[in-house]
Amino acid sequence: MSLLRTSAARSLRLPALITGILFGVLSGCSSSDDNDDPGVDIPGDSGDPGTTVVLEPLPNPPLTEAPSADDEPVPFDSVFHTVTDYALVRDTGPRIEDDIVADLTEADYAAGLPEAVITVPAGVDPAINGAPYFEGLSNVRVEAGQLVDIRYVPRDPEGELPGMFPQGLPDGATFDDNFDGTKSLRWQTYQADLGVTAFTVVAVDPANSEYRSSQTVLIAVDPPSDPASVPNIAPSILPIARYTVRAGDPVSIFIIGTDRNGTVPSIELLDPPANAFLTPDERTPEWQILQAVPETAGTITFDVLTRDADDPALTGLDQIILDVLEPAEFERSGDRLKTIAAGSGIEFGSAISPVFYMQADGGVYESIAGSEFGVMTPESSMKWIAINPLPGRFEFADMDNLVSFARANAMKVRGHPLVWHRSLPDWVEETAVEDREVHMREYITRVMTRYSDDVDYWDVINEPVADEGGLRDSLWLEAMGEQYMDIAFAQARELDPTAILVLNEYDIGFAGPKFDALLSLLDRLRAREVPVDAVGFQLHVSSNFDQFDELASNMAAIAERGLDIHVTELDVAIVDDDSDQIQADIYRGIVETCLAQSRCKVLQSWGFTDRYSFRTGQTPLYLDRDYAVKPAYQALQESLGGN
Numbered sequence: 014m015s016l017l018r019t020s021a022a023r024s025l026r027l028p029a030l031i032t033g034i035l036f037g038v039l040s041g042c043s044s045s046d047d048n049d050d051p052g053v054d055i056p057g058d059s060g061d062p063g064t065t066v067v068l069e070p071l072p073n074p075p076l077t078e079a080p081s082a083d084d085e086p087v088p089f090d091s092v093f094h095t096v097t098d099y100a101l102v103r104d105t106g107p108r109i110e111d112d113i114v115a116d117l118t119e120a121d122y123a124a125g126l127p128e129a130v131i132t133v134p135a136g137v138d139p140a141i142n143g144a145p146y147f148e149g150l151s152n153v154r155v156e157a158g159q160l161v162d163i164r165y166v167p168r169d170p171e172g173e174l175p176g177m178f179p180q181g182l183p184d185g186a187t188f189d190d191n192f193d194g195t196k197s198l199r200w201q202t203y204q205a206d207l208g209v210t211a212f213t214v215v216a217v218d219p220a221n222s223e224y225r226s227s228q229t230v231l232i233a234v235d236p237p238s239d240p241a242s243v244p245n246i247a248p249s250i251l252p253i254a255r256y257t258v259r260a261g262d263p264v265s266i267f268i269i270g271t272d273r274n275g276t277v278p279s280i281e282l283l284d285p286p287a288n289a290f291l292t293p294d295e296r297t298p299e300w301q302i303l304q305a306v307p308e309t310a311g312t313i314t315f316d317v318l319t320r321d322a323d324d325p326a327l328t329g330l331d332q333i334i335l336d337v338l339e340p341a342e343f344e345r346s347g348d349r350l351k352t353i354a355a356g357s358g359i360e361f362g363s364a365i366s367p368v369f370y371m372q373a374d375g376g377v378y379e380s381i382a383g384s385e386f387g388v389m390t391p392e393s394s395m396k397w398i399a400i401n402p403l404p405g406r407f408e409f410a411d412m413d414n415l416v417s418f419a420r421a422n423a424m425k426v427r428g429h430p431l432v433w434h435r436s437l438p439d440w441v442e443e444t445a446v447e448d449r450e451v452h453m454r455e456y457i458t459r460v461m462t463r464y465s466d467d468v469d470y471w472d473v474i475n476e477p478v479a480d481e482g483g484l485r486d487s488l489w490l491e492a493m494g495e496q497y498m499d500i501a502f503a504q505a506r507e508l509d510p511t512a513i514l515v516l517n518e519y520d521i522g523f524a525g526p527k528f529d530a531l532l533s534l535l536d537r538l539r540a541r542e543v544p545v546d547a548v549g550f551q552l553h554v555s556s557n558f559d560q561f562d563e564l565a566s567n568m569a570a571i572a573e574r575g576l577d578i579h580v581t582e583l584d585v586a587i588v589d590d591d592s593d594q595i596q597a598d599i600y601r602g603i604v605e606t607c608l609a610q611s612r613c614k615v616l617q618s619w620g621f622t623d624r625y626s627f628r629t630g631q632t633p634l635y636l637d638r639d640y641a642v643k644p645a646y647q648a649l650q651e652s653l654g655g656n
């Protein structure tokens with residue numbers, strides 16, 4: 014279904030989406046999480062940009078049901094949380110699990126060992142340097158209760174020994190070094206593992222580590238002929254990290270029991286402190302929420318007993334540990350970042366983690382975020398998969414709560430993202446090409462209608478440019494060509510005439526084909542009068558970033574086009590054992606570059622504590638996991654103030 018009148022617009026015929034799908038499905042990761050799609054060349058880049066789109070009314074009835082009273086969140090007051098100054102809400106009904114990995118079937122198994130997916134980097138000629146491979150593999154079939162044991166023997170046509178690494182492991186499996194150049198997958202299977210599972214190992218060419226062969230093996234686990242033959246092992250809980258919390262704050266910790274045989278263990282607290290207790294989660298009653306108010310500084314250990322559903326005498330024991338600090342330990346000297354930034358004429362803010370108010374350390378998280386930031390982006394709570402996980406089913410509570418948090422702290426909100434190729438529910442990935450335009454417009458309409466009053470900036474289009482230039486091959490591009498952006502921006506403008514509409518992109522802080530492609534895209538959009546107001550520079554950089562001149566000139570090129578610049582997702586991953594001081598210098602350099610550019614109006618980091626970062630292992634933020642300030646925090650204070 015196409016609702017556009019675009020008679021004069023050029024129609025783009027695009028190649029089908031093939032890249033990544035086989036590999037994505039078989040390796041157990043969603044193809045929508047693939048950030049390496051090759052770019053799609055736009056024919057006649059420099060020629061006629063086409064005409065301005067005119068939106069037709071959306072169909073009535075809609076393609077999928079609009080939000081209704083059934084989707085409205087309800088007050089959430091029966092459990093502890095860290096929020097004191099506004100009311101929380103929760104969604105109703107069971108939690109919706111989106112199965113992001115396509116289920117494999119017996120037919121997949123019967124098709125035999127999948128072909129290896131070979132990645133050939135530029136400059137490698139496979140005729141001269143053959144790809145690494147594995148010897149003697151085949152698909153494997155076992156009965157639940159049996160051990161899967163697959164030996165991986167890597168080979169290289171040139172006779173060297175390739176390295177290898179697994180891509181994810183089945184639950185409970187290990188990938189062991191045999192110390193003879195081979196490795197083995199060892200996986201004790203249970204009833205819960207019934208069905209076909211894919212396991213992928215990547216072989217790495219000895220001469221070029223980017224030259225790789227990904228080999229998937231399919232493992233079929235059949236029902237056991239004798240159920241009693243499956244061992245019953247003790248249950249446990251999903252691991253819970255050690256948290257640092259503030260004395261006096263209410264603490265909530267979700268405890269999820271797990272048993273490899275697929276049953277649900279019961280959960281008890283052994284000798285709990287006086288003010289600690291368990292409450293079942295309202296939506297998933299088999300989960301328990303540990304609630305406590307640690308009043309004094311020190312370390313608290315909770316002993317959690319899990320009891321097997323089939324054999325009550327079979328138990329597991331796990332511990333949850335909290336380090337409790339006095340409130341003064343979390344205070345930061347100097348002025349708050351938003352105040353300092355306002356003095357320099359820009360807004361400072363951060364992404365905010367979903368459901369932070371139900372985390373063990375939610376109290377301290379909230380008080381820091383509430384005081385430091387003038388603008389916030391929901392890190393995940395507004396993604397399609399979060400808001401509209403099934404057709405006609407809407408889960409607004411997490412975003413509603415973040416909006417209440419923003420209001421309570423007089424924070425602006427960046428709506429993020431309206432149109433993206435990732436974090437889509439399966440049902441959207443599976444929509445017919447001819448219906449996608451309407452699905453996209455319906456989604457934009459539903460989200461913006463609900464949140465426009467509270468949202469000042471909308472990341473309308475997220476990550477449309479391919480890493481090597483051209484446009485990113487996505488399901489949106491496949492359906493509408495480049496005009497999906499025109500349509501989305503026009504729709505957003507119609508729904509909110511005053512919001513700042515943003516095109517947000519990563520890896521545009523330095524020169525190269527990606528930035529060039531962005532500029533030419535912006536020029537085409539502008540020629541078609543697409544209402545883009547600002548470009549979002551994500552700036553997920555690393556501690557080896559040194560292209561400040563290129564960043565400045567890229568920002569200048571955007572400014573020259575009459576567009577604002579928002580730094581939307583700044584973080585600085587530490588690589589090569591770099592110091593925290595080097596990281597601080599990069600934060601400083603980026604702030605200075607933004608302040609030197611009058612069109613750079615907003616600067617937001619992608620989180621603020623290393624505990625809640627999508628690249629937590631590379632400690633990219635300016636407070637550490639326990640909320641202690643790092644040198645980068647002081648660098649932000651100084652540089653935002655122009656020092």
Ligand code: 9MR
Nearest residue numbers: 392393396435436475519551582626627
């Ligand atoms: O940080 C986000 C991470 O927690 C999510 O799992 C992921 C998928 O939704 O998205 C991350 O945020 C991305 C942002 O939305 C867009 N730019 C890149 C960010 C990092 O991947």
